[in-house]
Amino acid sequence: MSKKETTTGEEFEDFLSFAIKYKVKPKKQNINTIVKRVRTELGVVAKEMNLPIEDRKVAVEWCKRGGRFNDEIFVNLIAPLYFPAPKWKIVWNEELGLHTAILNI
Known part of the structure; x- marks a missing residue:
């Protein structure tokens, strides 16, 4: 007995049915891990610019290079x-x- 060939569309439908049935969600990264990674990226930019990491020019340059942050990263880092x-x-x-x-006046 030969196995029936499935199309890509059928495979996708099977996966989608599975994902809906079992409510598959991508695993959310730990905020501490993300903060460490972003701080490392900012540190690299700061070193390249010969500036302290606390200089706002570092954050501006990091964003120009594609760095992005959400509200949680804003508050934590x-x-x-x-x-x-x-x-x-x-x-x-x-x-x-x-x-x-x-400004805290």
């Missing part, structure tokens, strides 16, 4: 590095739906 307390205060901006840094 970007804000403490580039908007340190007590000069800056990190607050939730309801309108934007994310945290922002404001």
